[in-house]
Amino acid sequence: MSDRFAWSVLLCAAGTWLGFANPLLHLPVLALVLPMSLAWLGLQARSLRQAFFRGWLAASAGYAAALYWVSIPVHEFGSLPWIAAVPCPILLGLYLGLYAGLFCLALAWAAPRTGWPVLILLAWTLWASLEYIREILLTGFPWLGLAQAFAPWPVFLQAVSVLGAHGFSGLLAGIGVGFVLGVHRPRALIAPAAALCGLTLFGVWHIQHPALTQQSINLPAALIQGNIEQGLKWDPAFQRQTLNRYLRMSRNAVREHGAELVVWPETAIPFYVQENTELSTKLRSFCRNHQVALFTGAPGYSLRDGGTEVVSHNLVYLFGPDGLVRGTYTKEHLVPFGEYIPFGSYLPFITRMVQGVGDFRPGDRTAPLEYKDLALGGLICYEVIFSGLVQHRVAAGANLLINVSNDAWFGRSSGPRQHLHQAVLRSIEQGRGMLRATNTGVSAIIDPQGRILQSTTLFAPETLQADSLPAGHGRTFFSRHYHLLRAAFFLLAAIAMLWIRMHNPGKPQPDHTCGKHTQRHER
Template sequence: MSSPLSAALLVALLGAWFGHANPISHVPGAALLFPAALFWIALKASSPSAAFRSGWICAAAAYAACLYWVFIPVHVHGGLPWILALPCPILLGLYLGLYGGVFSSLIHWARPALSPAFLGLSAGLLWGGMEMAQGTLFSGFSWLTLPAALAPWPAAIQGLALVGEYWLSAMFVAATAWLILSRESTFSLLLGIATPLILIGFGIMTLAKPLPEGESVRVTLVQGNIDQTVKWETEYQEATVRAYLNLTAKELSSGPELVVWPETAMPFYLQEEHALSRQVRDFVRSQEHFTLLTGAPRYEVNLSTGEIGYANSAFLLGPKGETIDVYDKEHLVPFGEYVPLAGLLPFIRRLAHSEGDFVPGNDPAPLRWDRLALGMLICYEAIFPGLSRERVRAGANLLVNISNDAWFGRSSAPRQHLNQAVLRSVEQGRFLVRSTNTGVSAIIDPRGRRLEAGGLFHRLTLSYPEVLLLEDRTFYHRHFAFLQALLPAAVALLLGSVWWLRRRRASFGMK
């Protein structure tokens, strides 16, 4: 491996690892070193193919390092032998690294045709388009985005309410590229300094403003910390129910109006009439002053065909213990809740428990009770900007993310997942309450500030007395379709313009 490539690989690895949540030390701004390394590769490469190859190697290594935790659910809970599970994060990194390789290759190809100022802008557009493609193609995996790395710095992410995740990435990467090109252009230096200063200055001013007015509710989150390896065993179901009931009972003196339990907190069919479901409903009925939201599996029988469909669901129970409404998870996890190409991959089994593959829901309407309109995001639905927007568009005044991150053990994944959820609150201008089995549970305000947050693998409760039910829509929400269409259109215009300029230069015999 050449010395320049080794240096770029080291910068990309350190930038991605420390820039995103990790078990050692999280330095959000370091994430900018990752696109910086790929841009530098593009400038130094001898050809587009060499840029692609080097960019792919660096990006694949960085993604694989940050996603090392994929090994844990595949091996520990999926039963795949470690020799077969170990390559999984590497394979995922190799796939995601293709986007990095394309980024470096296109920057190298565009450089002769563009001025430094336009080349930096192109880098931003290409990076934002790359992240959008990652979150869309093949069911989408919008996980290690640049704004997610910056989520612990609320001042850096307030632009999400204006332009959303992918455009904010584009702006920060453009600024990074301009700084790298500053030796070639004073104007690039000015752009590279001004852009982040404007973004962060806007963020500081936004954080200083009061939140919009809205009715407040007291919300309690319960983190049961149930061992995933025994969770679905029948003999442990009674203990699981008692754990959640006891934790909730300790918070009732504070008068919560909404209590939230995690994804599949109840490891049985709550819709059925049996001793365990009666315990839950009788407990809620005995208090008569709060509603309970809990995750549980659900099934539905098609009376005409006899087929049974299974869903990963959220049940909203009213003060009398009755089921008010149910939400079925819409965006399922590949290999977790269903197996793509199951006929070709018979040796792979689902990680999630059910009698068969889960069926996706198709109703983004909020779960309603009294003043509450709960926009549901189950598990990694929180990583997709469009899903939270659909819930707010349907009338949600509070976003609720329930998850079970016990699959990932004591790894980076739970905190990386939390950072993605933070982005949704800012984009949509909503409080987001997040209840998980083993952490990280949190209450997040519309500015992305973590008002309450728990630790990993602790049995705990979190309460907040003034969760606001908001109705205002952000600029990003109102213009979502336009902004989503504008980014790929801008990338297409960029590529078309570079192609034309290169042909024009070639026709005049210019290098």
């Protein structure tokens, strides 16, 4: 391994770690180091094989560094020793790095065959397509998309409402490639510079015209972050204390701020609400006595095969002020190795290794839960990272999104903040505000432009109050043309590659320098 390649790997890892949320210093612009490093490696590669291999390793180092926190839940709650937990983010990084390796390979193939305009277009559309594939392949893991890094800068992200997060990430990748090409060909700097200016100007305009999507609903609400220790949450002896804490904090919100809607996190209730027990009766009495609606996560079950099979579910319930259930939503995208074991019946040794994993079954209902003027689109835990799931909620009529989660699994790491940044993207994509209630943080209220209006700290019992809710009406360009946009990026990437191949039928050898690649085909 050459010294230059070793330094590029270290630079890619450091830039990716600092570019995404981390416990030290988050500088979003450094996320561009990832596509820029891949472009440099691809343009310098001596062969397509070398381009793929080096791009794969460099990106894998960056992804693994940013996903270091994955080892925490694997060790703390999966009962695996550190020697087995530490490789998990590395393996996950190696998987995500495969997509980056393909991106690097494509640039190495295209660079000696075409000029910088087509190369930037290919970078944009190919990166967007690869991110979308990451969302759907092998149950999907669209974490650490480039757009996610810029969540603290919502003004810059407003074009997500037009392009979607994946399309925006592709544009960022194209910008990074343009800057690398511009080192030797100054005219190539025109495109990325113009794109940055255009994104900023559009963002300022879009922020100043919230009437396009925003609609405040005057309904006082409260988000309760109970901060229940994960080790005690499912202890039967602690069920009463858990419920009492949430009830106490909710009563204060109703008494002091007049909340009419209270939101509790994922599985805030560690018992079966559907059973007529003392605790479930106490819960319903709270709603009746205070005339408040309650949106809360809870475990549930159903009976199948004539009542002989008990099937577990992860649900949210909407209780009305009369204490009756107005509707439920069952989580439809379960966490592999967290809520179920993929291929568990064929790989029994995996089940034995991760005995703390649940065995849940998904639901299939996407209709919003309605209360007064609200049509609440429910999202449980990491469902918020899937743009397709959120698209279904809004298409079904949701005017406000509610994400309930339990990020205690992540510990005091960058995981909760990275999760929050995904929620920001979903709000911008759909032009919908979001209430995000978590057990230990970060809970937040997000407006349709992706601005975090309020948020909590980690591992502290806190309450967020809102006099009105940032709902949305109408549909963004991305929401209206969701399927068309997804197809367009794949189609444009294919057209770009076909055009390159048809206009350059030969197989020229790389010149091994970024400058010569672009000089040969400068128009």
